[in-house]
Amino acid sequence: PRFWLIVPAAGIGQRMRAECPKQYLKLHNRFILDITLSRLLDNGQFDGCMVPLNPRDHWWPDSESARDERVQTCTGGAERADSVLAALDALDGQAADKDWVLVHDAARPCLHPHDLANLIDSLAEHPVGGLLAAPVADTLKQAGGEQPPSVELTVDRSRLWRALTPQMFRFGALRQALAECLADGQPVTDESSAMEFSGNMPVLVEGRPDNIKITVPSDLGLAEFILGRQ
Ligand code: CTP
Ligand code: MG
Numbered sequence: 001p002r003f004w005l006i007v008p009a010a011g012i013g014q015r016m017r018a019e020c021p022k023q024y025l026k027l028h029n030r031f032i033l034d035i036t037l038s039r040l041l042d043n044g045q046f047d048g049c050m051v052p053l054n055p056r057d058h059w060w061p062d063s064e065s066a067r068d069e070r071v072q073t074c075t076g077g078a079e080r081a082d083s084v085l086a087a088l089d090a091l092d093g094q095a096a097d098k099d100w101v102l103v104h105d106a107a108r109p110c111l112h113p114h115d116l117a118n119l120i121d122s123l124a125e126h127p128v129g130g131l132l133a134a135p136v137a138d139t140l141k142q143a144g145g146e147q148p149p150s151v152e153l154t155v156d157r158s159r160l161w162r163a164l165t166p167q168m169f170r171f172g173a174l175r176q177a178l179a180e181c182l183a184d185g186q187p188v189t190d191e192s193s194a195m196e197f198s199g200n201m202p203v204l205v206e207g208r209p210d211n212i213k214i215t216v217p218s219d220l221g222l223a224e225f226i227l228g229r230q
Helices: 032-041 080-091 113-123 171-184 191-197 218-229
Strands: 003-006 048-053 071-075 100-103 129-135 140-143 151-155 161-170 203-206
Touching (some): 032 113, 048 080, 080 100, 100 171, 113 129, 129 191, 171 191
Parallel strands (some): 003 100, 048 071, 129 203
16 A cells, blocks of 8 residues: 555644744744655655645745645645545545555644654554554543533543544545545544544554644744754
8 A cells, every 4th residue: 555645734723823824833944834744754655745725825835845746735624624535535546545644734843753653664554544642641620510610520541642643544444434524514623533433443553742733822932842852
C-alpha cells in the first residue's frame, strides 16, 4: 500500500482571535502551516499530500508549501470532518482503498519526527489503523449540572487518553466511515471517532504530550519553546 497525507487547514482559528487564521501565524519567522507540512514531508514515505483550504483563504499563495510540487490543495468544508472528507474525495483516482492515509492538523507543528515514524511502523501491518495519543496526566473531575459547577465525581483516568494527530487509517474505510457519520449527523471531532462509529477499534500509539494543537494565543509561545528545544 502507498501512503497519503491530509493536512486539514480550512479552519478560521476563532479562538486565536488573530487577524488571520492561526495556521498563517509565524513561529521562528515561518507560517505554522509550512512548519507542519515540511516536518511531515521530511519523513519521505508519502506518495502525495492534500491540503483542504478555506474558500476565503488568500494567504496560501504566500506559503513555502505552495511552491512544493508534492503538495496539492482542495476546498475544505464547514467542519473539520467535512474538510477531511473533501480531501479524501480529491484524492479519489490517485489513492487505492487499501492505501494508508495519515490525517494531521495544520495547527500541530510540534509533531516529533520519531512519533511520526513510530506511528507508521506500529500500524503498518494492522488491518484498521490508529492514532497518536497521550495518557491523561491531570486528575479529572465531572461536574454536576448546577451553577456554579461543583464536583459530582472524580473520573478514573487510568484508561483515558488524549487523542492527538496524525491518525492513520485505510483510504477506503476512512472515507466510508466519515461519509456515514456526516450523513447520519454523528458528531466527529477526529477520524478515530468515525472509525469507532463504524465498529472498529483503532490502536492507541503513545506519542509525546508536547504535540500540542495551537488553539489560543498562549499556545504560540509554548510551541515556539517546544520547537526550539526539539
Ligand atoms: N479545520 C479544517 N476545516 C474546518 C475546521 C478546522 O480543515 N472546517 C482544521 C483547522 O485548520 C486545524 C484543524 O482542523 O488545522 C484543527 O481544528 P481547530 O484547532 O479547531 O482549528 P480552527 O477550527 O481553525 O480553530 P477554532 O475552532 O478556534 O475556530
Ligand atoms: Mg475548530
